[in-house]
Amino acid sequence: MKIVKNGNLMLICSNEGIIDSGKDPAAGLYLEDTRFCSALLLEIDKRSRKLQTKFKYDRLINRYLLRSSPLSSHFDVFLEETISLSGNRLLIKLRLNNYSGGSVDINLNYVLKCSYEDIFVVREQNDSYFGLSEEKADSEMHSDKGLEHEDATAFYNIEKVLPSGYYALGPGESIELSGYLHFHKVLKSESLLKKMLEDRPVKFSGKSIDNLPTTIKESIGDLKMLMIPTRYGDFPAAGLPWYATIFGRDSLIFALQTLNDLPEIAKTVLKVLGVFQANEVDDFRDSTPGKIIHEARLNYLSLNNQIPFGSYYGTIDATLLYIILAGEYLKSTDDFETVKKLLSNIEAAERWIYEYGDADGDGYVEYLPVSERGLQTQGWKDSGDSVSFKNGEFARPPVAFVEVQGYLYQAYHSLVY
Incomplete structure (x- = not known):
């Protein structure tokens, strides 16, 4: 392929x-x-x-x-x-x-x-x-x-x-x-994702690549191939071919890893995900106020509400990673103007931690799926059989991933900054 x-x-x-x-x-x-x-x-x-x-x-x-x-x-x-x-x-x-x-x-x-x-x-x-x-x-x-x-x-x-x-x-x-x-x-109905997309080629170029080795040039081409043109700039998709759309976790990690050389991508990711941030409780979409989106789609099954992925929020780590990226972007660029405009999104994400992040009140941020049509595993390993004990028994929600607690710790540091 x-x-x-x-x-x-x-x-x-x-x-x-x-x-x-x-x-x-x-x-x-x-x-x-x-x-x-x-x-x-x-x-x-x-x-x-x-x-x-x-x-x-x-x-x-x-x-x-x-x-x-x-x-x-x-x-x-x-x-x-x-x-x-x-x-x-x-x-x-x-x-x-x-x-x-x-x-x-x-x-x-x-x-x-x-x-x-x-x-x-x-x-x-x-x-x-x-x-x-x-x-x-x-x-x-x-x-x-x-x-x-x-x-x-x-x-x-x-x-x-x-x-x-x-x-x-x-x-x-x-x-x-x-x-x-x-x-x-x-489309026959309104869609936030559809309004955001632009019919144009990718704009971002990064630093001049004329004198770089062929391998680096081709790698930059691979990055361009992932980009989704939006009215806020070029947004990195989660992966090709099946995940060529707006995602939370994957795009946030992409932005963190390319921040030093391509800060404009991080800026676009923060803006786009801020627009998609949840503002209501919607069990079908695993949505709670302040949560950062997991995935947005324009396929028939999603638009027809047979599955929730038109705008789906079943991810435990994207909201924390959003706060982290905002902090790292500010440290790297000193772009106070952009971060100031995103302050309401950052504050909403912080409220989500306290109000919805700890489903069972044990002090850990964990996921507890509600949607019957959504993802039952909501960390980076999100296949249904990916989280089990050594005896093969599947872990049952609520589940607190170790790395998510690390994200929480770093998110707190970002909020202080």
Whole structure:
């Protein structure tokens, strides 16, 4: 599996650069927790051989050798396909070079399969848990719905201008072709996350990388690939491909680890998570006032309230890490103006510690899940079977993680600062 991303649109393909869920079940084009397309394939009417596939964080490049005719004794036509992402757009550039001694007619055709699938279904989650029948899941995974689609939560649309057709090249001639796909998703109800997202490529660049080793340049490209463009700046997703959205814990740790070189990311994380901070008790979402969000989603199942992850707060450590990041950001940047604007969020997070953080009153901060559809383990190891005693028995809530008490101690120091 390979991933390409520069904005909110994400491309998943095989290691050979093939975008086809028939070859790799995860392959496709994703936007806002929906797989819009499960295949984008270039068909060529000539005998061809894949020469090379190259990947960068924001593009993939496929290079082919073609035979100009069935009678040609060797490959004498070169084709380069560059697929790049920018915001919610996929851009295609084709370059054809005719190295034969005669004219060549080439037919190029792009096959686009539109599926509009919930990312949780693509991940092969337990559909019975999410309230999906096997029949519905199967129909969503194997149908081609065209360039426009509507379901109970949203309208979907793809603008398509692709370089398909017949092209004639004279001896030694070269041509360049271009096209694009532009993806749109319009919700039928209000969403804080949707309002926050921007259709643009990633802005942040960090320090100049021109003279850095290739490994460092590629690492910075990996960081860019994680970024989610928001109206507050570029926000780091938790991970690709399945966690390419707003998270609490993961993004806060990312910001802490990159604070010295990329303080603007920490600033964005503090602002965005401050906007999502809980202000009410909502058992379905494991929400209590002052709590920092665990995860925000725009997939069908979340928007339709079959699962709580549209805005879900089932995490025991994010609120403490938020206070810690605010303190470390202030120490590192002396940006009192930003922290002053966040003071109400920091104070609300502090109140959460005293009013909701200690579920059983034993002096430790612990998690006690309430939502039947949420996470039953709410630390950094959040799979349901990750916390057990040495005899194999699962720990039952309330559970106080050791590292969370360390976060609490550091959060108190940050509040004093």
